[in-house]
Amino acid sequence: MPFTISIPLRFGDCDLTGIAYHPAYLSMLVDVNEAMFASVGLSWKELLVDRRIGLPTVTLNLEFKRPSTYGDVLDFEVHVRAIGRSSLDLETIVSVRDHVIWTVKQRIVATSLDNHKSYPWPHDVRAGLSRYLEPLDEA
Numbered sequence: 001m002p003f004t005i006s007i008p009l010r011f012g013d014c015d016l017t018g019i020a021y022h023p024a025y026l027s028m029l030v031d032v033n034e035a036m037f038a039s040v041g042l043s044w045k046e047l048l049v050d051r052r053i054g055l056p057t058v059t060l061n062l063e064f065k066r067p068s069t070y071g072d073v074l075d076f077e078v079h080v081r082a083i084g085r086s087s088l089d090l091e092t093i094v095s096v097r098d099h100v101i102w103t104v105k106q107r108i109v110a111t112s113l114d115n116h117k118s119y120p121w122p123h124d125v126r127a128g129l130s131r132y133l134e135p136l137d138e139a
């Protein structure tokens with residue numbers, strides 16, 4: 001089961017003609033990442049500030065298929081494709097009215113904010129993220 005969330009395209013996300021400006025998509029993606037963690041009880045504030053676990057993205061592979069425009073509502077569907085020792089592979093599909101607008105494959109890595117090296121997923125984080133685990137060959 002993927003994590004899903006819908007976000008309206010705001011005025012500030014668009015160019016003068018009302019077409020979505022792609023850097024705004026990246027900012028939305030971070031919000032969606034945060035919301036996915038929160039949906040399984042994993043607050044980024046707690047992870048970053050209290051537990052000092054960083055969550056940098058190390059790879060992003062985006063594909064833009066169609067434009068979206070001011071007033072559209074973007075439907076995000078996030079699939080967890082793999083959970084490694086410290087890595088998390090996500091595939092996010094973004095649609096408007098059932099048409100795919102863009103897709104992104106992303107790898108996030110857990111790090112220690114004390115030494116900025118990779119950090120194995122704690123058990124509770126791995127368990128939470130596993131709720132959305134759908135390996136590609138079973139998707």
Ligand SMILES: CC(C)(COP(=O)(O)OP(=O)(O)OC[C@H]1O[C@@H](n2cnc3c(N)ncnc32)[C@H](O)[C@@H]1OP(=O)(O)O)[C@@H](O)C(=O)NCCC(=O)NCCSC(=O)c1ccc(O)cc1
Nearest residue numbers: 055056057058059083084085086087107109111116117118
């Ligand atoms: C994440 C790193 C510390 C990992 O370095 P190391 O500790 O040496 O990594 P390791 O070799 O141990 O590899 C750790 C894992 O990462 C994976 N990894 C690391 N780099 C890569 C790349 N380039 N491709 C694929 N996989 C990778 C690797 O396969 C390991 O996976 P597991 O087996 O599941 O553990 C280092 O690569 C790094 O600092 N990269 C830069 C990250 C960055 O600056 N990203 C840019 C965006 S900033 C950002 O996303 C962000 C900033 C602030 C926030 O609060 C949140 C997000």
